[in-house]
Amino acid sequence: MVVNTKEVTDKDFNIKRLAEELRNLSFKDHICIGCGICESSCPVSAITVGDMGAIIRNNSPQPKLVIDEHECVLCGICSGVCPADALTFSIANQPISEIPAYPKYNADVEIDDDKCIYCQKCEIACPREAITIARSLPDRSKLVTGEIEIAEDTCVYCGICEELCPADAIDVDRTPEAETINVDKDKCVYCLVCKKSCPVTAIKASCRICSYGDYDINLEDAVTKGSSFIDDELCIKCGWCEGVCPTEAVKVKKPFEGLLKIHQDKCTACGTCVDICPCDVLSFPKPAKSGDIVDNVAKEEQYCIKCGACARACPVEAIEVQISNVDYIPTKSKSWSEKFEALKN
Template sequence: MVSNTKEVKDLDFDVTRSADEERKLAFKDEVCIGCGICEKVCPVEAIELGDVGAIVRTEADEAKICVDENKCVLCGMCSVGCPVDALEFTIDGESIKNMDVYPQYLSSAEIDDETCIYCKACEAACPREAITIARELPEREKLVTGEIEIDKDTCIYCGVCEEMCPADAITMDSKIPTSADPSVASDINVDTDKCVYCLICKKSCPVDAIMAACRTCSYGEYDLDPADAEIKGSSFIDDDLCVRCGWCEEICPVDAAKVKKPFKGEIIVDQDKCSTCGACVDICPCDVYSFPQPDESGQIVDKVFKDETYCIYCGACENVCPVDAIEVKRTDVDYTPTKSKSWKNKMESLKT
């Protein structure tokens, strides 16, 4: 028995058909970068790319692509062509990403936890907010050594040390003096977990009531264990959001991040045609484009700046540019081999 079921849900949609095997195409609008490769590879012209520029820039409640379920033959080419896995195609519940007969892009991004020093530069730079770095900092008291004591008989409880202490280690219990107890404070204490033995309190005390010494330089190698200074952590890349742009690899100071991109190519920007509308800056999933600032007034700079180090050659910028000032050339597509000639031709057709 052959039965067809179709279902279309808000922005994300599913197209399902059941025959001998159940084939299902699911779309994640949040992951979609609006590159339009799916539209180009679809053999039956079932996919239409929306007005991506306006949708992204005005945060319109509209899906970036539209699939005509009556045309879709559920072949899965769009899913294989999608460079960011926004289209997932499954046969009997299993993703074709796991099937060797279908070609796959050769692309990856990983952070080596052995090398990573958890500086979080990649987390800050990632244009897709796909990276999370969790780190556990050392305890401050284990990195310093010294002695401190307040002579409470000499102390006049002026509060100068409490106000000066950069580590907030000194607390004075202030009170209002009464005739029965004419003192301004009931107690003063140093929290040695917080104290870094900087000796500012000692130097600023007007009555020399503080005895303190820092041992870090002279006895640090005996008092302190270097293992206590180690920063522990772990890194996580959200594979759904990652577009393999290479920002993490470029910004990492210790070469812990490695990115393999699926495409090679070139971007050509016609600075004369550009009218600085900023559509490319807003649409680019990799933050390749920015507006350059002149160093001094009167200096003429390029209208729009690009750094191809971060480019994945998806072509989204070329699609949205209203004045055709951008040309994206794909010279190389890296994918796993397939026996099917038509699939191979389709993958090769991505080269321009």
């Protein structure tokens, strides 16, 4: 007998069939966006996607997706059409995204390290927290140049300079008869606040940039270095990173093209779509001034991936998502092609 087995870990699961080759379908709940594409594509109706509004908004203990492992035939179509890679299907431990016979979306995101200035705007904007920008700042002491000296015989160790120093570069020990004062030249930015505030004129300091310009600053030392990392598993190619990047270092290729329509007349502003949207596309608009009438829900359509999760969750059918084009690497299988083509509506 050929039977499927199911292993469940919290809200995640693996369905396996071990015969000729090991077939394995794994689901990761935290990656699922609840779009319902798997549910409508499953040829044996084995998948049920939960009530996403209730699940996401109230931290439900229920998983977003349930598969009847006795119905599932482990064909892998759900994994192929999942726009978020929450379902991964593998044959003999090789994911189908790596097996050429299987179709897959043409979707990609890339940060060009030559153009990236490590401003971290993408990291902050990413609705899925999929981006990490690690950066190492230049040594501050190499960006300033100057001289500072404290005449200890004049200094009265009042501590005024220490309190005022914006760079925490001065350390005054005011223990009676054992007073000391020290300047950390790696921290000092030669702002001269200490010199100006010293009541006994014990500090001699000058900023060389002020008098001579930055001729003795090495520009290479002023560069912020870093690296970028995108978690492919979490990334859903919404394009926020590309949209906020000031240097056009990010390129995002989305698999779906289409339209997001909000029927403001039907919308009751319950906010389900706002909470559901994996791409932070939807929001409640704020009126420019008191008394202005605004739309119930606003959209930033350039960041929409047309997944349809909002339309599926909307309790009053106020949202329509239309997919006009699906970009995927084709397959010789007619039934698989039909499943990808059927995503268009």
